[in-house]
Amino acid sequence: MFVGGLILKLTFTIEGKKYEVETGNIKNFDLLYTPYGFNLSLDWWRVLKNQTMKDDLLAAFPKNDLIEVDFEIERQFKPKGENLRLRGVVLERRFEERIFPTLSGDPVLQRHYFITVSDYISAFWKQHYPYQLYVKSKMEDVLKDNQPAKPSALILDTKDCKSLKGGDSGKDSPLLFLALGDRTGSRASFYDFVMWYLRGQNAGLYFDGQNTYSFRDDKKDGRGIEFPEE
Numbered sequence: 003m004f005v006g007g008l009i010l011k012l013t014f015t016i017e018g019k020k021y022e023v024e025t026g027n028i029k030n031f032d033l034l035y036t037p038y039g040f041n042l043s044l045d046w047w048r049v050l051k052n053q054t055m056k057d058d059l060l061a062a063f064p065k066n067d068l069i070e071v072d073f074e075i076e077r078q079f080k081p082k083g084e085n086l087r088l089r090g091v092v093l094e095r096r097f098e099e100r101i102f103p104t105l106s107g108d109p110v111l112q113r114h115y116f117i118t119v120s121d122y123i124s125a126f127w128k129q130h131y132p133y134q135l136y137v138k139s140k141m142e143d144v145l146k147d148n149q150p151a152k153p154s155a156l157i158l159d160t161k162d163c164k165s166l167k168g169g170d171s172g173k174d175s176p177l178l179f180l181a182l183g184d185r186t187g188s189r190a191s192f193y194d195f196v197m198w199y200l201r202g203q204n205a206g207l208y209f210d211g212q213n214t215y216s217f218r219d220d221k222k223d224g225r226g227i228e229f230p231e232e
Contacts, residue, residue, distance in 0.1 A: 011074040012044070016062045033075075038207040038215075039121040040088055042073060048113045057113060063095060068152060071119050088211045091125045091152070094118040123215055126150040127193035131183025139178055141199065142166040145217075148192055155213045163217035165203035 010031070012023040023046050031044040048057055063069075069092035076085045100112040127148070136144055142160040149158055160166045182190050200207060206220045 007078045009076040009078060011072070011076070012046070013072040014059070015070040015072075016065075017067050019062065021059050021062075035086075035088070035211075037209065039124040039209050040090065040119075040211070041124075042071075042088070042090070042119040043117070044073075044119070045114060045116045048115060050109075050111045059115075060113070063097065063115070068092075069095065069117075070153065071117070073119070086211070088121070089153070089213065090119045090121045092117050093120050093125055121209055122150055122153065122156060122213075123209070124193060126152075127196065128191045130192040131189075132180045132192055133182065133185055134180050136178035136180075140167050141178070142217075144178055144180070145196070153213055157214040159214060159216040163205050163219050165200070165205045165219060166217055 010025045010028050012028060014021040014023075027048065028044065028046045031042065034041045048059065050057060071088075071090055071092060073088045073090075074085055077083060094117065096116050098114045099110045100114070101110050105111075127150075130148065132148060136147075142158075142163075145158055145160065145166065150156060180192070180195065182192060182195060196207075200217070204220060206218050208216045208218065210216070
C-alpha cells in the first residue's frame with residue numbers, strides 16, 4: 003500500500019489497443035526492482051457511475067492475449083529525481099465483481115482488478131526450456147537465438163561481455179548443448195541457465211527498465227556477482 007506523494011501512471015497494451023488506469027483508482031502496489039529485472043504486483047478499482055456506463059477493459063482483460071504494461075512512478079516531494087519507468091508483461095491476472103442487488107437487474111458497478119508483472123526476459127526465459135545442440139557457436143549466439151519476439155524493440159547488448167564471446171572473439175566455441183526442463187529432471191529454465199553461466203564467468207546482467215538488457219564483464223575485485231538462487 004502507498005500514501006500520498008506519488009503519481010502513478012499505468013498503461014496496458016492488449017492486441018495493439020491501449021488502456022489507461024487513473025492514478026486515483028490504483029489502491030496498492032508492491033515493486034521489487036533489481037539491476038537485472040523487476041517484479042510488480044498491483045491492484046485497482048474500476049467504478050461505473052451508472053448501469054449504462056461500460057467497462058472498456060473487461061472484454062479484453064480475461065482473454066489469453068499478451069498484456070504489455072508501461073508503469074511510471076513520479077515523486078511529488080523534493081528531491082523528486084527522475085521518474086521511474088518500467089516496461090514488462092503480465093504474468094497473472096484476475097478480477098472480482100461487486101454487484102448491487104438493491105438496484106434493478108443486480109448490476110455490476112464495481113470491479114477490482116489484480117495483476118502481477120515482470121520484465122520481459124524474466125517472464126519469457128523462466129518459461130523457456132530449449133533442448134538444442136549448438137556447434138561452432140558462442141554464448142551470445144545462443145542468447146540471440148533464444149531472444150523473445152516481444153517486444154520488437156528488445157535489445158540484448160553483449161558487446162561489453164567477452165565471456166559471451168568465448169573469451170577470444172576470433173574463435174567459436176566447439177560445442178554448446180542445452181538440455182533443460184523435463185528431460186533433465188531438474189526443471190531448470192533458460193533463465194536459470196543464463197544466470198548460472200554469468201555467475202560462473204563473473205559477469206553481470208543489467209536492465210534499463212525499458213527494452214535493453216546489457217551483459218557486462220565485472221571483474222574488478224575478483225569476486226563473483228551475486229544472483230538469486232534459482
